[in-house]
Amino acid sequence: MYQTTLKSNFITLICLGLMAHSFAQTKQSGPIIADYGSVWKVDNLDFKVNTAKTYKAVFDISYSPNNNSQLNASIGTAARFLNMHAQNGVPLEQLKVALVVHGKAAKDLLLSEAYMAKCGVENPNEKLLNDLMSAGVEIIFCGQTFSSEGFLKEDLIKGVQLSLSAMTALIQLQDDNYRLIKF
DSSP states (O other): OHHHHHHHHHHHHHHHHHHHHHHHOOEEOOSSSTTSOOEEOOOSOSSOOOTTSOEEEEEEEOOOOSSTTSOOHHHHHHHHHHHHHHHTTOOGGGEEEEEEEOGGGGGGGBOHHHHHHHHSSOOTTHHHHHHHHHTTOEEEEEHHHHHHHTOOGGGBOTTOEEESOHHHHHHHHHHTTOEEEOO
16 A cells, blocks of 8 residues: 555656646747747757758738737747747748738738728837848738739838739749748
């Protein structure tokens, strides 16, 4: 009986130790996008990150949350992409990222003043988009969505590029060896 209790207590201590270790793990943002894009550290990778490779990714962004005061997680994915690779030794100059924005996500490219007029709150995505562009990310806006929604170019966040269409931009970027990422 004593031996069984001792064994049971030992197993309980091991489980508690493992649980404490798993809870101690935290997500971390940076070093490229400091305020967004936190990711988990993953140790002992079997499939190693090639730190000599140039990663070219194009994110197809058409989703936006129904809550206009909520950050668009699809845009935040680009920050995660940059931070996770930088945290694992890939230099920023080897990370080429573009966002092609269309559909429901169109409003997320508006300056806060225009967003406020359309949605009743300041644009929660404006700082993130500016941080991404400061890191070299191209933000490309579908001209078809732009025109159908009646947007004005002066209402767009500075640095957003207007394209003929999302389809055109996606084809051109993929022809330039960008890999399409769609969630």
